[in-house]
Amino acid sequence: MIKQTHPLILTGLVGTDALMTCSSWAIAYYARFQTSLIPVSKGVPPFDVYWRLIMPILVMWIVIFHVSGLYRPRRGSSQAEEFVTIFQAVTVGMILLITFNFFYPQSSYSRLVLLYFWGMNIFAIGISRSLMRSLVDYARTKGYNLRHILIAGAGNLGRELTRKAHTYTELGLNVVGFVDDDPKKQGKMIDGTPVLGTLDKINKIIQERGVQQLFIALPMTAHDRVLELLESVDQECVDVKFIPDLMQYISLRVGVEELDGIPIVNLRESPIQGWNGVIKRGFDIAFSLLFIAICSPVMLLLAALIKLTSPGPILYKQTRMGLDGHVFDMYKFRSMRVDAESKSGAVWAKKNDPRRTRLGSFMRSTSLDELPQFFNVLAGDMSLVGPRPERPPFVQKFRERVPQYMLRHKVKSGVTGWAQINGWRGNTSIEKRIEYDLYYIQNWSVMFDLKIILMTLWKGMINKHAY
Incomplete structure (x- = not known):
């Protein structure tokens, strides 16, 4: 799906987050018990006692990061906004750890270790995320992993999709142009994107421009034209995605289900499921x-x-x-x-x-x-x-x-x-x-x-x- 992070990027994010979390936990232990920052008065617990907790922490962190949206495309957000989200996610995880510590005193862990871990983890993940973002942005500027897309329909839906593609560069969508039957739009630039021709020319445009994905953004009144278009591109090796003209009917989060191969669009689906x-x-x-x-x-x-x-x-x-x-x-x-x-x-x-x-x-x-x-x-x-x-x-x-x-x-x-x-x-x-x-x-x-x-x-x- 368009909003999904590329599997390679997602693997890198999860891997670096896990590495930074493990490193922060180990460093927090050594900072508390193997340095003279604050004297240890009750003895030094074995490192194994703390390391056994790392797997539950990793699972909890990945779930919290997923729920916080840290594994989705950042949707044009700045590095500062991403750092705030990291701060909030790690803080929620720490509250859960402290709650566990409170209700299970027999498995009590040093509060200073938890404090050190909290600060180090936020800093380490923030730095690694910044480096990952810079690496991905550099790859995009070099043309790696870009998908060249053509939009059928230069109306409100098509123009909104173009704006999203230009704003959220991490999606890697390169809009080569529109195709539209309106004679007033032919040869013009709409939101910085050219109208390359009419719908009848779509096969030629796909071949000449190396289009990989076609987005159909025609209004509901153009149902017959959509069917003709689908039949026409049947001969082309191109992914086809359809954007339903339903925006005015959507009141909660939209979702898509399947009933034995029949796609069903949810217009009023609660996100808390x-x-x-x-x-x-x-x-x-x-x-x-x-x-x-x-x-x-x-x-x-x-x-x-x-x-x-x-x-x-x-x-x-x-x-x-x-x-x-x-x-x-x-x-x-x-x-x-x-x-x-x-x-x-x-x-x-x-x-x-x-x-x-x-x-x-x-x-x-x-x-x-x-x-x-x-x-x-x-x-x-x-x-x-x-x-x-x-x-x-x-x-x-x-x-x-x-x-x-x-x-x-x-x-x-x-x-x-x-x-x-x-x-x-x-x-x-x-x-x-x-x-x-x-x-x-x-x-x-x-x-x-x-x-x-x-x-x-x-x-x-x-x-x-x-x-």
């Missing part, structure tokens, strides 16, 4: 356990205060709608009177809401009432990050009024989300909230989840709309 779903679930389990362990003293204190300051249960159970429209019970610390909705029914909280208890006002303004939802995450009803779940009566109202509202249910609901940390929580614009939720789904990655969690801890728990 398969291995991505497994990785996100593992991320949720690890971090929810960590947050439960860290927050347990606060949760015990709040539970005692709720019981002492107002009659009624400590926890409040509320039905919410989550993944694929399934409902579940979401838990919160009770922040309102027991009979808060006995007369009004399901309504949103409002500023200075008289239904709140005195402690409840504080908990809601600081989002501390949401802490029990880590148990929802652990149970699998929710994720740490995702669109906030809504109550079914509100969902029924919004789905009729807000376009694409139900797409937010293509992923698990979250304790926090991209919309919430950008201020769209509580009684705010539903349209803006959906816009941010869909952006999150379309651009999901582990790094994006980690960014949202860190931003939540930094600025998202206290909000003027949290009441």
Whole structure:
């Protein structure tokens, strides 16, 4: 596929990443135990004890790097952006190692070794990636591994493909030109690419220009012309790729499946499936356990205060709608009177809401009432990050009024989300909230989840709309 990294480049990236990681781990051990940087007071553990961990580290690093997009074409990004991604990926790996160290003290590893490894690994992989990028760019300038492509159709689709090919030079696509039946475009340059002739001349152009791949980017109205074109190039030794004119219908990530040889295009496919779903679930389990362990003293204190300051249960159970429209019970610390909705029914909280208890006002303004939802995450009803779940009566109202509202249910609901940390929580614009939720789904990655969690801890728990 076009977006895939060339197998030789991919092998080089994985190999150098593994080599740099192994070297960093070994150097971190020797820097801690074989130098006098910081005196060793508890004895020197055998190197074998540390080296046995290298294979699990390599597997985890490769998975994290894959999920972070470090093995895909960098899509025109700068070296600085790639270094930031490396920093984030290695940091996520280190958090997982530290979590392992925390829960399994019998296999405890030196924190200084982990710190040294973290810094050395980021530096080493950053340098090796920079050298690899320079080597690939040099090879491209010399004409190695270039694919000469011809685009049938100089409309919006064809022009967009040309712009992508010119921008993402690491793909190695050399656009030799367009073919198009519009007489006004003949002999002209479009976005720096010549129109070489009409579709009837395509065989001659393929042979003269040494075209290796033909991209058909004709509109849906030109169905008959596409069939004629396919029949015409049947005589040529050229790869044919078809770009469907479906951009206006795509709302989530697009994907292609196959049903016994029949290609099927997904226009509304969630990216969090398969291995991505497994990785996100593992991320949720690890971090929810960590947050439960860290927050347990606060949760015990709040539970005692709720019981002492107002009659009624400590926890409040509320039905919410989550993944694929399934409902579940979401838990919160009770922040309102027991009979808060006995007369009004399901309504949103409002500023200075008289239904709140005195402690409840504080908990809601600081989002501390949401802490029990880590148990929802652990149970699998929710994720740490995702669109906030809504109550079914509100969902029924919004789905009729807000376009694409139900797409937010293509992923698990979250304790926090991209919309919430950008201020769209509580009684705010539903349209803006959906816009941010869909952006999150379309651009999901582990790094994006980690960014949202860190931003939540930094600025998202206290909000003027949290009441």
